[in-house]
Amino acid sequence: MPGLGEVTRGRVLFGGDYNPEQWPEEIWHEDVRLMREAGVTTVTVGVFSWARLEPHPGAREFGWLDRLMDLLHHNGVGVALATPTSAPPPWMGRLHPETLPRDEDGHIEWWGGRQHFSHSSAVYRRHAAAITEDLAARYAAHPALTLWHINNEYCTFDHGDEAAAAFRRWLRERYGTLDALNTAWGTAFWGQVHDSWDGILPPRRAHYLKNPAQLLDFRRFTSDMLLECYTAERDIVRRHTPHIPVTTNFMPLWTGQDGWAWAEQEDIVSVDLYPDPRDPLAAQHGALVQDLTRSQARGPWMLMEQAAGAVSWRGVNHPKPAGLNRLWSFQAVARGADAVCYFQWRQSRQGAEKFHSGMVGHAGERGRTFQEVTRIGAELAALGPEVAGSEVTAEVAVLHDWHSWWAGTQDGRPSREVDHPALLHAWHRALWESRLTTAFAHPEHDLSGYRLVVAPAAYLLTDAAIENLLAYVRDGGTLVSGFLCGVVDEDDRVRPGGMDARLRALFGIETLHEWWPLEAGESVVCEGPHGGFRGTLWSEELRTRPEAVAARYRGGELDGLPAVSRQGRAWYLSTLPEPEALRELLAGIAAEAGVRPVLEGLPDGxxxxxxxxxxxxxxxxxxxxxxxxxxxxxxxxxxxxxxxxxxxxxxxxxxxxx
Incomplete structure (x- = not known):
């Protein structure tokens, strides 16, 4: 299949979402003049244009898009043509209310925003396929077309009746029999045993805690249903244009999609990234998202959206100070991006995002934002031949699995303070501040290319994942695991002993007696051969082999018990060290494993x-x-x-x- 290289052709793509339907056509000519000035190579068109293309059922109004595509091509601007299916026209919800999603209380999510579609609705899917088919047929041979962009930021959950029927079909395919489903869901607890497929529903409001295995499967189902919507449209455009790559844009660390599974279905992996300019850790957050996206892409990737200035959806929306847009754009390129794009080209004057910045802001071409964008475009154009298509090498991998995240966030767990993304950020921050370039990997991926693998939040591990980690250490790799590792299997069933026996043996742990979660702001004191540190968030009552103790708790109920165990090249942290301590610990382990920073002695920041x-x-x-x-x-x-x-x-x- 074609990839990003077929689009970039030795350059870094530069541009953004273009929504000309918001403007009179005389503005379009001004837009392309400014695009040429800014060095824009590519714009995404049509993301929210369904109501313009199909103003009433079955109508097709392509004339405006024909003129726009021609204008862009004549001015040297390529088009990432979007299927407009993330924003169905109001007539669809009015005529076909079954296309609207429902929340767990049965409330309808009405039109008037976006993403107001049920992923399981046959009517929605039929209309989405029809508009996609006609778009692909009309523009397949257009010289401006360089990329297909399917839908936008898939993020819909649906608990309605049509989704319930689809959920039952999905479960039949997964489990085959009701007995297998009841076993996987542990329905013997609280008398939840199902005697009929018809009795199975999506998780809806319940008197008390819901079945966690049902919730986990509903997450899996939702990701799969949305992926079906994506692949259905992808397959249509591929049939018309097999030479044009296809993408859809991820939201960073979005909980609703199994990003590993989705990335396998994309020709180009793309992401939207909006760090808060006032966040002191914004650069590290950006690096994490970039490392994860590059790992999903297994090479160069596309920054589909970022803000040229302020966003419009935080409580207080701060602009980017002078120079920050350029810095973060180059950070993305440094970490593997071959495309740097924005939402959006021209800042809207109406609508919900009229205060969201654009490459051309309300101040126009004389504004600071446009002047900075123009500089970035020129620099990327000059740099493109030197960097496009090249790889970023990382010797450290951070393990991340959406299924483990889904399972670990259920109610009824030892601590609501434990948050999967927060743990990923804490460990990635320690490596980033140690100037160690990281990749991300699924626990079942081939890990042989990494000297060091860290597992911040591996609550759920399949048998295949456990065997993979054992083989990695056996073959000479260094593994560092955080707490709550391998606690449950793929059905969210607690493994005997509270941790898989193979992992206990790997880390030198004989018995895991109790979990001791900590309150927010609470800490424990730990001491090791290289000094003391404080642990936060979590602690555990462990018994390890005497030679495996690398640090001990001091004071409190766990006084003298192991806090950190080490057996050979396998480490286990039963608490979360404070940031400086975690950084020093991981940097030391990395150095022992032969991993060094790209540059030594870098100043702070x-x-x-x-x-x-x-x-x-x-x-x-x-x-x-x-x-x-x-x-x-x-x-x-x-x-x-x-x-x-x-x-x-x-x-x-x-x-x-x-």
Whole structure:
């Protein structure tokens, strides 16, 4: 299948969502003039245009889109043409209310926003296929078409009757028999045994806690149903244009999709990324999302959306200070992006997102935002031939599995303070602040290419995943696991002993007596051979082999008991060390495993990432810093020669080629 390389052709794509239906056509000519000035190569068109293309059932109004496609092509701008199926026209919900999703209380989610469709609705799917078919047939040979963009930010849950029927079909296919389903769901508890498929419903409001295995399967079902919607449209456009790659845009760490499974169905993996400019850890959040997306793509990926300035959906929406947009754009490129795009091209004057920034803001072409965007476009155009298609190498992998996340967030667990994304961020932050480039991996992936693998939140592990981790350590890899590792199997069934016996043996743990979750703000004191640290969030009453104790609890109920165990190259942390302690611990383990930063001795707030033959040095602070870069290099953004050190100003970026 075609991939991102067929679109980029040795350049970094640059552009954003373009919604010309919001503007009179005379503005379109002004838009393409400014696009040329800004160095725009690609725009996404049609994401929310279903009501314009099909104003009433069966109608087709393509004339405006014909003129737009021609105009963009004549001005050298490629089109990522979207199927408009994330925003069905109001007439669909009015004439076919069964296409509207329902929440767990049975309330309808009405039209007037977006994503107001039931993924299981046969009527919705039929209309979505019809508009996709006609779009693909009409524009298959259009020279502006460079990429298909299916739907937008799939994120719909549905608990309605049609979804219930689809859920039952999905469960029949998964389990085959009611006996198998009852066993998997543990329905003997609370007398929930099902005697008929017809009695099975999506999780709806209940008097008390819902069945956690049912909730887990409903998450799986929802991801699969949305994926069916995506692949149905993908297959239509592929039939018309097998040479044009297809994508849909992920939201970062979105809980509703199994991102590993979805990425396998995309020609290009793309993501939308909106860190908060006021968040002191925003750059690390961006790095995490970029590392995860690159890992899903197994190579270069597409930043489909970011904000040129402020967003409109936080309580207080701060703009990006001067230079931050450029810095974060280059951070994405450093971590594997071959496309840097925005929502949206021109800032809207009406609608729910009129205060969301655009590449062309309300201030117009003289505004700071557009001037910064123009600089970024020029720099990416110059850098593209040097970087496009090149790989980012990582020797450290962070394990992440959506199914483990889904299972670990159910009610009725030991602590609601334990949050899967927060744990991923804590461990990734420790590695990022140690200047170690990371990838992400599923626990069943091939891990042989990594010197170090960390498992921050591996609550659910299949037998295949456990055997994979055992083989990884047996073959010479170093594994560091956080608490609650391998507690349940794929049915959210607690394994005997509270942790799989194979993992207990791997980590030198003889008995896991009790889990001791900590309150918010509470901590435990731990001491090891290299000093003490505080643990947060969690602790455990363990008995390990004496030689496996790497740190002990001091004080409290767990005084003298193991806090960290180590057996050979396998480590187990029964608490979450505070950030500095976790950073020092993981950096030390990484060094022992032979992993080193790209650059040593970097000042605070500076990250360095090697992509292919290029070294990206990114300064996330406001005060100038001097960075040691031994040797002689060519700085590609300025053309200057750099010998042994460089100075970076506020939000500075350097791209070095030796």
């Amino acid at each position: 500076v990250e360095a990432v090697r992509r292919g033959k290029l070294l990206f040095v990114l300064h996330h602070g406001r005060e100038p810093v001097t960075v040691a870069v031994p040797g002689t290099h060519r700085e590609l953004l300025t053309g200057e020669t750099v010998r042994d050190s460089l100075t970076l100003g506020r939000y500075g970026v350097a791209v070095l080629r030796s």
